Amino acid sequence: MHYLAHRLFAAHDRALAAQLAHHLSLKTGEDHVFLPFCDTDEETLVADVKGRRLFELDQERLRRIRALTAIVHGPSPDDGVCMEIGYAAALGVPVLLVTTDFQDYSSTPDGPHTVFPDPLLDALATRIIRIPQLAPSAEPPATTRYAGFAARNHSQAQRAIEACVDAALQLPAPTNPITLAPVCPGTRSTTTVYAEPSPYAPPPAGVPGLAARRDITITGPTRFTSTDPLTAAHHDWTAALGSTRIVVDACGPETPPGAALLIGAARATGLPVAAYLPRSTYTHASGREPNHRNLMIQYGVDATLRRAAEVTAWTGA
Structure with a gap:
């Protein structure tokens, strides 16, 4: 299909x-x-x-x-x-x-x-x-x-x-999907969180609440400052899907493209993903419940985090 x-x-x-x-x-x-x-x-x-x-x-x-x-x-x-x-x-x-x-x-x-x-x-x-x-x-x-x-x-x-x-009509057949390495219990010290900041945030952009964690490794995108953004984008994709968890800053007029792409990838592969969204503008449509983001985002994440303290707690859960 x-x-x-x-x-x-x-x-x-x-x-x-x-x-x-x-x-x-x-x-x-x-x-x-x-x-x-x-x-x-x-x-x-x-x-x-x-x-x-x-x-x-x-x-x-x-x-x-x-x-x-x-x-x-x-x-x-x-x-x-x-x-x-x-x-x-x-x-x-x-x-x-x-x-x-x-x-x-x-x-x-x-x-x-x-x-x-x-x-x-x-x-x-x-x-x-x-x-x-x-x-x-x-x-x-x-x-x-x-x-x-x-x-x-x-x-x-x-x-x-x-x-x-x-x-x-000329597209190749699907390739092997990404598979995630199993996470063993008791390895919290090796937890890696990929954090995708909002491009709408002023520099130095980041996801609030992550600095409070000392027991995890935090990685983030390189493509926005690289002299070779396409190569860096492939690196970011690999780093994100090789992490233990993904947290994205979903702030902006819409969920930023990179954040939305990673939410989709995480949903497809079973990788835990959360969106930091301190404030919502709700949309309303006939017969539909109020949505605080595009429904593909709202239901694609494991958690919507409203405060920095919630980010700190979720990334170490």
Whole structure:
């Protein structure tokens, strides 16, 4: 099954994903494509705890997919999409990222560029499909310049879809998933915690509460200051999934991309993961319980920690 990850919360995002799913299904068959929101009947689904049920339905598909395509745009990638990317990548599933964003990203004005704001996204992609330019003006010209501009954008999106479908049909088979070494009881002195800070926090960024622990080894990302961010991103991924526990700072307008990717990977592999989130903005949708984060994040973590003292306690549990 091919899983299509996309931002759910606006009609134009869902429409773009639906077009991609439609064209892919013409090549593979509808039974081989899963489109969240559409295939979970999100608008009409009734459940005791609807958000959790939607999470469970999506996770069921993630555990048996053979490929994942994600639509990723802009400087704030959707945290639910990033969680799904991390989940698939940790299981050895090929990941195709498609974007029409014309911006590159770097941590300094003259630093090395990446396609996505977090180098970890670039590093986890099996392939990146990027169509950053508007399509040429149509002939004959449109009735107004606005109609012409809309047509050029629609054509750009269509080219991205076509390129994505072609690439999806050539993706390799899944590789062996990541396996975690067993943790023996009584080895707390060797506990390693990978701490992912929020890029929205001022330097020196970190996860509050970790400095209080003296009996654990704390590691963190290197990709944001490295002269080779892609190599460093692969190192961060290996370090995180080789740790005993992961704790992420989930603060920001959305859960930061790296934090969401690691939450997905931890959920897929059974590695304990917690999110530090001292303050929430709740979202509300018809029939759904209030969510303090994207439901893929809210239900993907083992714990949401509100105070530094809770981080200290959880990392040493």
